[in-house]
Amino acid sequence: MNENWFDAMKQSWKKGLAFFVFAGVIFFAGLFLDNYFYQQQLTFIGIFTLLAVGLNMLMGYAGQISLGHAAFYGIGAYTTGALTVHLGWSPWASLPCALAASGIIAYIVGKPTLKLSGYYLGMGTLGFGMIMHVLFREWGSITGGPNGLVGIPSLSLWGIDLSTGRNYLWVVWGCVLITFFICDRLVNSRVGRALRAIHFSEQAASAVGVDTAKAKLQVFVFSAIIAALAGFLYAHLVMFISPGSFNFLVSVKLVAMVVIGGMASIWGALLGSTLLTMLPEWLHAFSDYEMVIYGGILMGVMIFLPQGLTRGVLDIYEKFRIERKQPAKD
């Protein structure tokens, strides 16, 4: 028992260190990165990391696919956009509304949809994503229609302009850090265990007393709220939103980030979103062959590291370590 306690302490210490290092990297990256373009890139990666980590809670941990996640991203962005542009609200007043709107819609949509599973859940959420996209495009008086919504104010707090590259980078990555922290606590709790149990066997999870419908709905709402936060941050970063940023392709990209980075891994979401945001930039050099190489890399990862980058690399490391520990066995 004592040893267990010691192990647990060591574990939580290690984890604390990881968060601390992560926070330090963000801080210094913001401090020393002067190039505006890179700051912007890093900020976008942060926004996509938020989306990916939220979706990962739903997909990677609870095992429920959503092919319409961009809709919640859009709901967050359009809610704050409409409230600040049309009604002149402060972004800080529209933030809770954006999160609540997304959460409530997720509840209403999730209640019937999450009764489905597998491909059918994918189709259901896909349909929802498309409906929302049409709404963003056609509800001109609120959303600005296909031309988009212009004039969204930037964020400022106590007289400090948060919209400059460096400050916004810190805001976005601060949100990422907090979200990571929350997700990590959730995953390693009674709630997180129940979600993972549903992933492996929904039948067995309900047979040991997990209210699977409730648990799935909770995590669906949770991930929708995180997506809305990302949408909020995005809207006040670019100060202009249009339906194209929240369409089906974005939903697919988010799924790809989760899968490539590694399902059921919080850090995997970071890796996936970084790779999928940066890859197109890096591949510009190949001009005409860009998409071919992009697709090739994704295929390569899935064929050779089907568990995703994080799990795959960890597995190789562990295998290596075990082999060194016990040579000549087997």
Added chain:
Amino acid sequence: MKNSGSNENSLLRIENASISFGGVKAVRDVSFEVQKGAIQALIGPNGAGKTTLFNLITGVFPLDSGHIYFQGQDAAKRKNFQRVSMGIARTFQNVELFTGMTVLENVMVGQHVRTKTGFLGAIARLPKSRREEAEIREKAMHWLKFVGLDHAADSRAGDLAFGWQRSVEIARALASEPQLLLLDEPAAGLNANETGQLGDLMRQIRDLGVTLLLVEHDMSLTMEISDRIVVLDQGAKLSEGAPREVQADEKVIAAYLGT
């Protein structure tokens, strides 16, 4: 509280339970009782409706007609996860573990209905939730020790040998602190040695005050361990009684050997 005329010692009472799938009557008008503290077996040829009956008791399917009373309460109205908190736990014929989670975590999930920490509690991690988490871990270790697998606590459940997986599943079911434990073919796939250990384990579980209802094909184990046996054939109850009585029943012999 409905308790229409059954004796005090009855833990589970099934009255005229029926269900059909399409045109097939999988369970027809089956009635029996399980006494508190007993080890009772449900036997019958393949397709007799034993597992279906388990699924009815645990609430996987709703009854077409009939009643299920557990401790005098109408269980048929409750959903499957609610029946676990009433005190009904089960294992599966094909072992349904959460394969990617550790053995310890599997048993920890078993305590879901006896613990409370919710979404916000998990995030806030107040002292109350921390204490509960520590208790969950401790109790899970206790149940693993009970089935003799505390040494495998940190292994991935899916990596264990089949016989051990079965024990983990039993530990997970026990972790929900059940009154009644339903075991669906617990000896299937086990060798003679493991089957013997399983018999001992079942007696130990009974000695904890947990009533057992099992579906089993291993006749020597069933006859040796059971206090009472219910025989099903083609969805209907064929016979019921002590092992000796059932073995002597001509209808049972006919059903097994074919007439």
